[in-house]
Amino acid sequence: MATEFELTVPGSTKDLVNSVAVLAEHNVNLSTVATARVGDKYVVKFLTGNEDETRTSFMKSDIAFKERKVLVLNVHNRPGEWVKAARYLANAGVEIETSYLLSRNGDKLCFVFAVGDYEKAKKIASQITECSVD
Numbered sequence: 001m002a003t004e005f006e007l008t009v010p011g012s013t014k015d016l017v018n019s020v021a022v023l024a025e026h027n028v029n030l031s032t033v034a035t036a037r038v039g040d041k042y043v044v045k046f047l048t049g050n051e052d053e054t055r056t057s058f059m060k061s062d063i064a065f066k067e068r069k070v071l072v073l074n075v076h077n078r079p080g081e082w083v084k085a086a087r088y089l090a091n092a093g094v095e096i097e098t099s100y101l102l103s104r105n106g107d108k109l110c111f112v113f114a115v116g117d118y119e120k121a122k123k124i125a126s127q128i129t130e131c132s133v134d
Contacts, residue, residue, distance in 0.1 A: 003051045004114055005058075006066040007044040016042040019063055023048065026057040032102045032112065045098065047112065071113040071121050072102060073128075082111055085128060089115065092124045 009019045016035065023030065033046040047070075048054045058065045075081040086096060095116035102110040115121040 002047050002070050002072045002112070003067050004070040004112065005046055005048065005054055006068075007042075007058075007063065009042040009044060010040060013042075016044065020044060020046075022057050022061045022063060023054060026053055026060075028053050028057060032100065034098075034100050045100075045114075047102065068114060069118045071115060071118065071125055072110060073113060073125055074108050074110050077104065077107050077109045081109065085111065085125070086113075088128050089113065089121055089124055092120065094121045094124060 007019055009016045020030075020033070029049040031047040031049055033044065035042055035044045051067075055065075055067070073085050075085055082099070086099065089096060096113055097116060098112075098114040100112050102112050104110070113121065113125075
């Protein structure tokens with residue numbers, strides 16, 4: 001199981017960078033990060049190497065954040081593997097809220113899936129023989 005953190009940052013790109021920089025100041029490494037500008041705010045989603053320290057860093061800095069459990073799937077690095085995994089989840093009635101690449105290691109890709117029903121998604125993913133669940 002992994003935890004995805006989310007920040008909503010109003011203002012400029014500088015404000016975005018300063019919010020995430022709090023983690024570096026507390027020696028927290030990002031495993032992955034995705035940002036998007038939505039209207040006049042940035043939405044930042046990320047995983048870190050230290051979930052407890054991430055929470056503590058933001059609380060000490062008075063930065064509001066959200067968190068949720070996410071599914072981390074390892075699949076073969078071949079065309080269509082993300083689609084295959086996503087289709088299994090969707091066909092089982094699991095809503096995919098966000099998904100992004102976490103890493104690539106040789107012949108494996110590791111994807112993050114934020115889903116509406118984590119427990120159901122984890123059960124479905126464990127039945128996909130080509131996947132492993134972290």
